[in-house]
Amino acid sequence: MNIVVLAKQVPDPEALVEISAGGKKLEIEQKFATNLFDEFAIEEALRIREKHAGKVKVITLGGGKATEVIRTGIAMGADEALLLEDEAFLDGDGYATALALSRAAAKEPFDIILCGRQAIDHDRGEVGQMVAQFLGLPHVGNVVKLDIADGKAVAESAIEGGKEIVEVQLPAVFTAQKGLNEPRVPQIMGVMKAMKVQIPKATLGDLGLSPEEAGLKGSKVRIEKYLSPKKRPPMQLITGEPMQAAAEAIRILIDVERVI
Amino acid sequence: MDKVLIFVEAKGDEPRKASLELLSEGRKLAESGQYSVEAVFAGKLSDTLKEKILGYTERLVHFTDQVLEHYTAQGFSLALAAYAQETDAKMILAGATRIGRDFMPRLAVLLHTGIASDVTEARWLENPMTFVRPIYGGKVLAEVSFSTFPVIVTARPNSFGIEEPSLKKGEIVEKQTGVSAEQVTTKVVRIDESSQAKVDLTEADLIVVGGRGMKTAENFKLLEDLAEVIGATVGATRPVVDTKWRDQTDQVGKSGKTVSPKLYIGAGISGAIHHIMGMDTSKVILAINKDPNAIIFDYADYGIVGDLFEIIPAMTEELKKRLGK
Amino acid sequence: MDKIDAVIVGGGLAGLSAAYKLADAGKQVILLERGDAPGSKNVTGGRIYVDPIREYLPEIINEAPFERHVVKEMITILDDDSSMQLEYGNNKWRKEPYMSYTILRARFDNWFSEKLMEKGVFVIPKKKVDDLLWEDGRIAGIKAGGEEIGAHIVIAADGALSFMAEKAGIRKPLEPQNYALAIKEIYKLDENTIEERFGLEPGEGAANLFAGSITKGMFGGGFLYTNRDTLSLGLVVGIDALIRQETPLEAYRLMEEFSARPEIKRWIRGAEQKEYSAHIISEGGIHGMPKVYTGGMLLAGDAAGFALNLGLTVRGMEFAVASGVLAAETANEALDKGDTSEAFLSIYEKKLKESFVLPDMETFRHSKEVLENKRLFTVYPKFLCELLDVLFTIGKGPKEPLYKSAMTVAKRYVLNWDGFKDIMSMRKM
């Protein structure tokens, strides 16, 4: 079973994000983490390998700290890695990112692609489905359980108010949702191995892409500017004994805010 | 005139709120004279549902291919792509529901275009057309534009208003898109409905969320009671879900659902950033916490410092009085 | 079991310094930090004196991303409703090499750990060391998350509450009188505003220390440091005093009252609070110190009790750096000799004695007793403030001669037997 995991390094959920240059740029505190959902994807890949043998390859697209996500993957137990590192790959929309990742994944035969439900930086939730479409494969989204047997997968997908159980022929793409598993904490020995490893890299040319097809240039959707969310006015404290406060709250919700 | 397709989703005989919001926006687009707007529906269409949709659109196109009877990402994206190409659609919209977010990205690839997912604002009539989408869990908003057509957008539920249906009913057109069963390689084996919630959290107007301060699974009855009176949906924080007091589907926050209700009531919640990220776009936020320093108060419109076990039942009583129940 | 040369527990200044020095000497080092990254859990007031440590880590000190060099010292004495502020500057502080800098540990430690990785140190965050491994009555490695890592030597640099020292049996469990609680907030404010507000040139910084009624008579004080584009505001209170209060007041309340004082508000006006953290400071001085070595293990930094609370200032970072480096030197020699016995490692103490670390700890050995005097935090601030009040107030009716009023105030507060005792005890410092 050859499993490809697409994983991304994202700013830590707690990192400060500030708008600068009059809305043209973001300043993000230099604190990073593997995208939460991608950790589930890596963990699931490792579990599938442990059961069905094969190998796990982590692919990431990004510059700078992106190698960290690969090192995390290897520290957790992944066998191989590929880093798409080329200036021209950067700042792409979902389309450009998925195009590059699908080319990278397809460099070698695979049975399963696992990725996260959503990258928590740009909150797009597009890339997994797009990769599947670029490769002409089926996908199952929001996966909370995955069983592999006889070249087929049975996946449970979280849907509103329940679960959908989907059967799909491999190869296929799965996007991991919280609940799929509990990612392991890398062992010290694993981390040491990961820190020493040489990470193979691919450039635009290696993927047969032209500069017009990748990154910002290849994007169909572009960010014009960044805006600050509307600030709420300061909180109004509702005081008094519990009964009083409750009554006052209800009065406000019904008569002032008119939301009930 | 440029063609706009609005994908309509329904639950039983009810169009989803996100769909009605977009249909309402679609009317404005049609009124501008620049666009001709069509609603698109796939799958079983009851008469009641048909009537409801037709109150919002001049033209409803119903895809009747057998394979589209049940939702699959492949089937729906192929069908919509075929129809979009046929009609040379310039814009395709869907609610950012589970389904919309699942198949619309595939549609974008099929049409060699981009997608703006989960937008909360749209400046349809500006040139260039721009959309606003929250990023970094809502810490920042990004204004985006397209460099290709068609423009594909999924819109976060509760982002736009719903207008009254018009009396003039539109026409309905049945359509075979030609998607075949072989093109769909996933098979839905079964659907387990776990939660009885009437309205999904992401679409609910009113939400009552409980945190670890609820102390036990049983105590959530207090929130259920309150929710019952006003027809709200109950949600939970991550520790509550992790300890299995509530189902995973109830989780609000970064690793759960992003909600945007008219009213969010939070009880016994400290207000960790991961939770805030999932509820910050709520219109009115009322927080109840016994700790005056709880961070959630920094994000709330109204706050009550006190014991939720006293305040929640008191609110339920008061509501019953006020609403005559 | 295959053993690594050294495992360092804790990625604070002490651990980072030790790791750097050992890697520099060509040793294989793992540094384990339980936080998300080195520095992520560190709380520090924010000023470091670089002269004492420059020679220990010249490359680091000369290149480090400090915040601002301090050119202005301020002291604010607060009574309940009044206050007095003293400002002292000296032009020599404006010239390089600078004497002290403000520092943000998250940024600094992060940078430092990158340097370590360049040197080949395995810096592993999110790893809490749970226990020690023993071999022939000697420490022989660590246990973390079910994994056992053998090491020829362990350097415990795990901070004030050093669990490692306790596990090694060289320190008694926590004694409240040896610790203080610190609360710190970070406020964001743009660079120019900071410079304008504090009267600084670009790159220059100010330190403002606060004493008096803000700690309600408890041992402690407040601080405010200017960073590049943030302010560090904090309060330190003895845990012992906190526990023994008559009407217990939670520490965060003290902090709230402190930051609401107009004397503070003027500095943080318009700034947005970005962080809030609480931390323990060890301040038992030399009395609170454990034995700093045992077979197979050395203690460095706060873990060894190398911190001084001098009332208005806390000194710990320089000790952390110096002791980290000295521990590394000791470890390096021990590894080369193949002897990590307690007897051999005792040269660590000798090195500490020859450095500024132990002599400073010795010099200030009585500071704790002196500073515990409640009067320092109640009577004296009142005295000073009332004295100024007399000076500046003109009320109805004739004003008494200044000398006379001043004496009345002085007699009430300081010219008495207690005051005499205080002066005598001050000489111990």
Ligand SMILES: Cc1cc2nc3c(=O)[nH]c(=O)nc-3n(C[C@H](O)[C@H](O)[C@H](O)COP(=O)(O)OP(=O)(O)OC[C@H]3O[C@@H](n4cnc5c(N)ncnc54)[C@H](O)[C@@H]3O)c2cc1C
């Ligand atoms: C990567 C990551 C992702 C995460 N994703 C999410 C997410 O999606 N959603 C989420 O919610 N969390 C998420 N978390 C967890 C989050 O950081 C917080 O731990 C969590 O939100 C805290 O939940 P809480 O407010 O219910 O509990 P607590 O923080 O324990 O707060 C309980 C509150 O209840 C109050 N209280 C107690 N008793 C009473 C009473 N009788 N009356 C009134 N008030 C009372 C207390 O004062 C306290 O403020 C995530 C964390 C991480 C690291």
Ligand SMILES: Cc1cc2nc3c(=O)[nH]c(=O)nc-3n(C[C@H](O)[C@H](O)[C@H](O)COP(=O)(O)OP(=O)(O)OC[C@H]3O[C@@H](n4cnc5c(N)ncnc54)[C@H](O)[C@@H]3O)c2cc1C
């Ligand atoms: C509010 C405050 C203000 C201060 N102001 C100043 C000042 O202005 N000037 C000054 O010189 N000093 C100041 N100090 C003191 C100074 O911060 C400390 O003396 C210094 O940081 C000590 O460094 P350290 O490396 O020994 O310990 P720490 O910086 O505390 O580092 C210990 C590290 O070990 C990690 N750790 C602990 N246990 C484990 C474990 N089991 N496994 C893995 N990792 C572990 C911790 O997460 C931490 O990162 C102040 C302290 C405080 C709290």
Ligand SMILES: Nc1ncnc2c1ncn2[C@@H]1O[C@H](COP(=O)(O)O)[C@@H](O)[C@H]1O
């Ligand atoms: N730059 C990237 N490198 C690797 N994987 C990515 C990248 N961007 C997105 N992904 C994968 O696609 C998923 C969805 O991302 P997104 O559509 O950006 O929300 C993520 O959880 C990752 O698994």
